Amino acid sequence: MTNPADRYAHWAQAGGGDVPIDRIDAEAILRDPDIDIMALAAAAGQVRRQYFGNTVSIHVLDNVRNGACPEDCGYCGQSKVSDAPIKAYRTKPVADILREAEQAKAGGAFRFCMALSGRGPSDADIDELCEAVQQIKAMGLRTCLSFGLLNETKAKRLAEAGLDRLNHNLNTSRRHYPKICTTHTYDDRLATISAARSAGLGVCSGVIVGMDETQADLLDVAYQLRDIRAESIPVNFLLPIEGNPVTDAVCDGMPLTPAFCLRALCMFRLVNPTAELRMAAGREVHLRSLQPLALWPTNSLFMEGYLLTEGDTAATTLQMIRDAGFVPRVDEGELPDAVWQASAPSIELTIKADAAKS
Numbered sequence: 388m389t390n391p392a393d394r395y396a397h398w399a400q401a402g403g404g405d406v407p408i409d410r411i412d413a414e415a416i417l418r419d420p421d422i423d424i425m426a427l428a429a430a431a432g433q434v435r436r437q438y439f440g441n442t443v444s445i446h447v448l449d450n451v452r453n454g455a456c457p458e459d460c461g462y463c464g465q466s467k468v469s470d471a472p473i474k475a476y477r478t479k480p481v482a483d484i485l486r487e488a489e490q491a492k493a494g495g496a497f498r499f500c501m502a503l504s505g506r507g508p509s510d511a512d513i514d515e516l517c518e519a520v521q522q523i524k525a526m527g528l529r530t531c532l533s534f535g536l537l538n539e540t541k542a543k544r545l546a547e548a549g550l551d552r553l554n555h556n557l558n559t560s561r562r563h564y565p566k567i568c569t570t571h572t573y574d575d576r577l578a579t580i581s582a583a584r585s586a587g588l589g590v591c592s593g594v595i596v597g598m599d600e601t602q603a604d605l606l607d608v609a610y611q612l613r614d615i616r617a618e619s620i621p622v623n624f625l626l627p628i629e630g631n632p633v634t635d636a637v638c639d640g641m642p643l644t645p646a647f648c649l650r651a652l653c654m655f656r657l658v659n660p661t662a663e664l665r666m667a668a669g670r671e672v673h674l675r676s677l678q679p680l681a682l683w684p685t686n687s688l689f690m691e692g693y694l695l696t697e698g699d700t701a702a703t704t705l706q707m708i709r710d711a712g713f714v715p716r717v718d719e720g721e722l723p724d725a726v727w728q729a730s731a732p733s734i735e736l737t738i739k740a741d742a743a744k745s
């Protein structure tokens with residue numbers, strides 16, 4: 388390609404045909420200083436628009452069970468090796484989960500995502516979650532569950548209850564995985580994803596950027612997610628939690644910057660053109676003022692915080708979506724006016740006292 392501008396058009400065209408860009412281009416997106424970030428975001432945005440229009444799927448995460456986990460995931464404040472000062476609690480009663488789902492729906496959520504700490508769910512957990520899923524589906528919300536390793540029998544029970552998706556993140560590359568976790572393997576994770584797929588569940592699987600991996604690791608996991616055809620890909624940026632073994636948010640030895648995070652999102656979009664791509668945990672801290680621009684490669688986000696940390700509120704998030712010219716995805720019709728109105732900030736202009744005097 389002689390004209391540098393041609394490559395952006397080439398990437399957009401490939402994505403439009405659901406063809407992943409090749410690895411040399413994906414690598415350039417992450418590291419080439421000659422990349423024009425606005426042209427890159429426009430190319431990724433063209434692909435995103437083709438599959439998702441101008442809609443944004445809003446997800447709300449409910450931490451249904453917190454802490455006391457026997458696993459040793461180094462980035463997680465709930466693991467047995469973390470000294471993070473978290474408040475552990477057992478699985479919430481179904482009534483509490485339903486009340487929180489109602490609140491999420493009223494705030495504009497499209498999908499309610501329930502996460503439980505632990506290596507995997509017991510039969511009693513499955514009973515309770517099947518009941519919760521059935522009732523949340525009846526509210527008109529899509530559902531997603533995240534709770535460690537799972538076999539096909541349990542996955543089938545959840546699918547029969549109406550669960551839409553299982554979340555099970557690959558998190559990083561196969562090569563880097565033993566550096567962030569030793570109590571289970573990359574293959575264990577792939578087996579859980581395979582069980583979910585066999586049971587007929589949708590697969591949500593993503594990544595955490597900034598766990599001291601290399602850029603090559605990010606490329607590996609992006610293509611691995613393409614290989615498993617993850618229909619939903621949350622891209623998290625490490626939120627350093629004091630007391631965890633993995634606390635420095637770096638990639639290739641460099642601290643994450645907003646521009647690098649945006650490049651990473653564009654790379655994930657162009658390697659996985661049709662996936663629901665989500666700017667997930669850490670978007671506020673690491674993308675900072677580039678968050679609205681990240682709506683070009685991504686078509687989904689979390690609001691109201693994450694498992695252990697606060698995030699932007701519904702009001703702030705909805706305002707950003709509207710300001711950027713996008714609309715929240717809903718199953719039918721449009722987001723109720725009441726939700727928009729509740730999110731609309733009242734901006735009062737006050738003249739500075741010294742300016743008023745002059």
Ligand code: SF4
Pocket residue numbers: 456457458459460463464465466467503504505506535
């Ligand atoms: S299995 Fe889940 S809850 Fe347990 S340490 Fe790993 S990420 Fe945290």
